[in-house]
Amino acid sequence: MNGILVxxxxxxxxxxxxxxxxxxHYKSILEREEALRRVMVFSARVPPDLHRWxxxxxxxxxxxxSADYFKAFVAGLRGLVGGRVTSYEGLLDRARREAVLRMKExxxxxxPCKIFNVKIExxxxxxxxxxxxxxxxxxxxxxxxxx
Amino acid sequence: xxxxxxxxxxxGINNSARRPLREFVWLTAGVLGLLAAGLTALGxxxxxxxxxxxxxxxxxxxxxxxxxxxxEAGPIEPRIEVYLQGLADRLAPAMGMGPDMPVRVxxxxxxxxxxxxxxxxxxxxxxxxxxxxxxxxxLAMVMGHEIAHVLHRDPTVSLGRGAAMAVALCAxxxxxxxxxxxxxxxEAGLLTSLSFSRTQEKQADSAGLRGLAAVYGHAAGALDLxxxxxxxxxxxxxxxxxxxxxxxxxxxxIQAIEAEARANGWALNAxxxxxxxxxxxxxxxxRARLGADWxxxxxxxxx
Numbered sequence: 498m499n500g501i502l503v504x505x506x507x508x509x510x511x512x513x514x515x516x517x518x519x520x521x522h523y524k525s526i527l528e529r530e531e532a533l534r535r536v537m538v539f540s541a542r543v544p545p546d547l548h549r550w551x552x553x554x555x556x557x558x559x560x561x562x563s564a565d566y567f568k569a570f571v572a573g574l575r576g577l578v579g580g581r582v583t584s585y586e587g588l589l590d591r592a593r594r595e596a597v598l599r600m601k602e603x604x605x606x607x608x609p610c611k612i613f614n615v616k617i618e619x620x621x622x623x624x625x626x627x628x629x630x631x632x633x634x635x636x637x638x639x640x641x642x643x644x
Numbered sequence: 645x646x647x648x649x650x651x652x653x654x655x656g657i658n659n660s661a662r663r664p665l666r667e668f669v670w671l672t673a674g675v676l677g678l679l680a681a682g683l684t685a686l687g688x689x690x691x692x693x694x695x696x697x698x699x700x701x702x703x704x705x706x707x708x709x710x711x712x713x714x715x716e717a718g719p720i721e722p723r724i725e726v727y728l729q730g731l732a733d734r735l736a737p738a739m740g741m742g743p744d745m746p747v748r749v750x751x752x753x754x755x756x757x758x759x760x761x762x763x764x765x766x767x768x769x770x771x772x773x774x775x776x777x778x779x780x781x782x783l784a785m786v787m788g789h790e791i792a793h794v795l796h797r798d799p800t801v802s803l804g805r806g807a808a809m810a811v812a813l814c815a816x817x818x819x820x821x822x823x824x825x826x827x828x829x830x831e832a833g834l835l836t837s838l839s840f841s842r843t844q845e846k847q848a849d850s851a852g853l854r855g856l857a858a859v860y861g862h863a864a865g866a867l868d869l870x871x872x873x874x875x876x877x878x879x880x881x882x883x884x885x886x887x888x889x890x891x892x893x894x895x896x897x898i899q900a901i902e903a904e905a906r907a908n909g910w911a912l913n914a915x916x917x918x919x920x921x922x923x924x925x926x927x928x929x930x931r932a933r934l935g936a937d938w939x940x941x942x943x944x945x946x947x
Contacts, residue, residue: 508668516664527655537650571664574671583660583667590658611648 507566515565519587526594529602536601537611538639544613550642556612557638558599561622562592564631572631585631593617596637604641615639683809690804694797699745699765702800706764717752717768721930724751727920728769728787731780735788738858739851741795749787753930757873758887759786761793762838763803771927773887776872779916781856781865786887788852789869793840796847802838845891846900853901853910860917863910866901870894 544550564572564585571584596617604610616638623632656662714720728749736747747765755772762768767790769783777783793799840848857863873887874894891897905912 512665534650537648567664567668571668571671574668574675577675578671581660584664587659593658 508570511566511568511570515567519591522591522595526591526598529598530594533598533601533605535609536605538597538601538615539611539613540615542614544611544642551644552607553640553642554607555638556600556604556641557636558596558601558603559634559636560592560595560599561632561634562588562595564588566630569630588631589619589633592633592635593637596635600637600639607641607643610641610643612639612641682812686808686812687805690808691801694800694804697800703764706762706766710764710766713762713766713768714750717750718754719930719933721751721753721926724923724926724930725749727923731784732767732787732791734859735784735855736791739788739791739795739855741791745794747791747794753934755931759790761790761799763799765794767791771931774923775927777919778868778872779865780919781860781916782868783919784859785852785856785866785869788855789848791855792848792851793844795851796844798840798844798848799838801844802840849897849901850904853904857908857910862914863905863912864914864916866905866912867898870898
């Protein structure tokens, strides 16, 4: 009985803090994406008209995001029955976008620029931990070229 | 110079979790529902299988734990144990137990107000319970109830259900560790913590009552168990009423027993057979011995 109570409290805390954090994070992501619209990112390996760029350098942005107890619990249930693990979708979506934003912020210091050959890597850093919540690191990197 | 555009993409492409709470409720309800249905099916299966398992096999399963059970019961009190065994030996045939299902009774000097039946026809009767019985009939009712569990193979059902559930949970959670299964199957502690369903308890009451009436010719003392314990539990909250914990709702039980006794014409108000004169003294002596042995650990009831 006590165990169930503890789980319920953890779920409530996880939901309250987790959804609050997610809402704030999305708000910040949307604002910064708008602010950094001018820094464009491309997956093409080589920029066109290669010789007109003044400067090029490696830029990267990485972020670690952890799921809350509520998300992990729902994902665990989902693991029993299968289907889309929607509770982790937001987590990964935010992590990818945050990583790209941080990369763009670094690139912007070069002045007006574009980023080519952008790659995104995802790693789970809670692997193997028995009761660990899902924590992911997302790294975005590319070649920033400035006029 | 190439022209690039940076269109605004719609939100929610990669994040479809719009209603996390609803998903949580559905998932929890669904998984719990399936789990409950599966476990109920397993429980029913255990109930169907248990009576078909030879009693010999059950005795064999219990054999490794008998020594532990003996040790848990504390110092042996031959006189009390012989008396209790005699009572069981009179009740068991009257309840339809064949010679192929022998019942073995152990006496424990601990103050816990309880009696229990476990795998292999082993019964444990605690001093705390005997001290609260006013007559031999009342004691016989408790023992008849416990013997009925053995007769109905309730410990096997309970163990089988536990084992089936442990296997199911292991399979479901993918836990390869034997922890759960070990707890259910391998630990000696389990023998004294088997729990039975309300239906099983009700049937045990009924069979115990039949045994009581067959041995004494009337049903006097049949209600003492729940009446005494129920009344006492209401007045002293501190007492460890283990028997009532595992046998809830004494009021309804009293009614059911009364109804059955009336229907069969078993008198509830006949003169009961008293407990032997030497018993209270022997109980007190056993308690003293237990205290000397174990310094009255916290395991016994505060008195």
